[in-house]
Amino acid sequence: MLDLQLHTTDSDGTWPWDKVLEHCRQMGLKAFAITDHDTIARRTDILDWARRKNAMAIPGIELSTRENDQSVHLLGYFLDGPLEKLEKRLTFLCDERNVRNKKIIEKLHAIGFNVTEEELKIAAGRATVGRPHIARLLLEKGHVKSISEAFERFLTPGGAAYFSKEELPLKEGIELLQEAGAVTSVAHPGLLKRNPDELEASMRTWRDWGLDAIEAVYPSYSEEQSSFFFRMAGKLGLLMTGGSDFHGENKPHIKIGTGTGGLHVSDALLEPLLERRKQNEHSRA
Ligand code: AMP
Ligand code: ZN
Ligand code: FE
Numbered sequence: 001m002l003d004l005q006l007h008t009t010d011s012d013g014t015w016p017w018d019k020v021l022e023h024c025r026q027m028g029l030k031a032f033a034i035t036d037h038d039t040i041a042r043r044t045d046i047l048d049w050a051r052r053k054n055a056m057a058i059p060g061i062e063l064s065t066r067e068n069d070q071s072v073h074l075l076g077y078f079l080d081g082p083l084e085k086l087e088k089r090l091t092f093l094c095d096e097r098n099v100r101n102k103k104i105i106e107k108l109h110a111i112g113f114n115v116t117e118e119e120l121k122i123a124a125g126r127a128t129v130g131r132p133h134i135a136r137l138l139l140e141k142g143h144v145k146s147i148s149e150a151f152e153r154f155l156t157p158g159g160a161a162y163f164s165k166e167e168l169p170l171k172e173g174i175e176l177l178q179e180a181g182a183v184t185s186v187a188h189p190g191l192l193k194r195n196p197d198e199l200e201a202s203m204r205t206w207r208d209w210g211l212d213a214i215e216a217v218y219p220s221y222s223e224e225q226s227s228f229f230f231r232m233a234g235k236l237g238l239l240m241t242g243g244s245d246f247h248g249e250n251k252p253h254i255k256i257g258t259g260t261g262g263l264h265v266s267d268a269l270l271e272p273l274l275e276r277r278k279q280n281e282h283s284r285a
Helices: 017-027 043-053 084-111 117-124 131-140 147-155 170-179 196-208 223-236 267-284
Strands: 002-006 031-034 057-067 070-077 183-186 213-217 239-242
Touching (some): 002 017, 002 070, 002 267, 017 031, 017 043, 084 131, 084 147, 084 170, 117 131, 170 183
Parallel strands (some): 031 057, 213 239
Antiparallel strands (some): 070 183
16 A cells, blocks of 8 residues: 655644654555655655665655646655755745735734734744644634634635635646656646546646646545546556545544545555656656
8 A cells, every 4th residue: 555645744734754654654555755735845854764764755745836727736756856946946935825824814813813923933833834724723722613614714715814825837847846856746636626528638738748647546536536537547648646645633534544544545556656757767867
């Protein structure tokens, strides 16, 4: 079993990276990837840990991108190329997140909630700050009873304090991650507001832009959805990834490896990804 989408306190998860990795190892997962939002700051630590423990821990990222007026999350794995250009773009995204968080907090203030930028800074530390941090503050202060209530009432599009964040065009994201030596996969494409025909057209375009894979196994997918993505991957020549999207207590119903219980990301998905990693390395050289 694999788990190729895991979040830690380096972005909006609640478990530190090493606790997540250790848990994966003890579960006996064959390979597991940390994919924190818009950061690769932990890459070296993850590689060192993997070497020390002789485990297949993969450094990754979930990059915030946009295509056709919708947010598209782009996963990148391995990252064994030059990283400077990517890091520069990540700094930009991080700065823009701070601008956006300030707007959300001002709006919450205007509605009558007392959440400050200072508190958010303390709560997030050096992490990529996201809406889940703000949701958690609202929860801890007793303004809401759950993270999902915070999202539904305030933080989701249409919610009272929602502001969109800066995202890179998907095409730029794919190129940027590939130059940085990543194998790329679009995260949870089944969550996009697109019907199957639109999804097929999208995936064809993404493949032509150089995308390697799609996330075909995901906790909230129905069996039809999963088999649709399996079929599409075969038809379009895309590889497949899968993951739980674990966020610790910020998504309390999701467990590492098993998602809501029935998730199973097959070991068979790993080899083609490793193969692609090698091929990409050759074409970069
Ligand atoms: P941000 O990066 O600040 O836009 O926050 C996005 C993150 O919020 C996603 O990666 C999800 O983990 C989380 N999220 C989005 N919608 C919800 C929701 N309705 N309930 C809980 N978490 C959510
Ligand atoms: Zn997240
Ligand atoms: Fe995501």
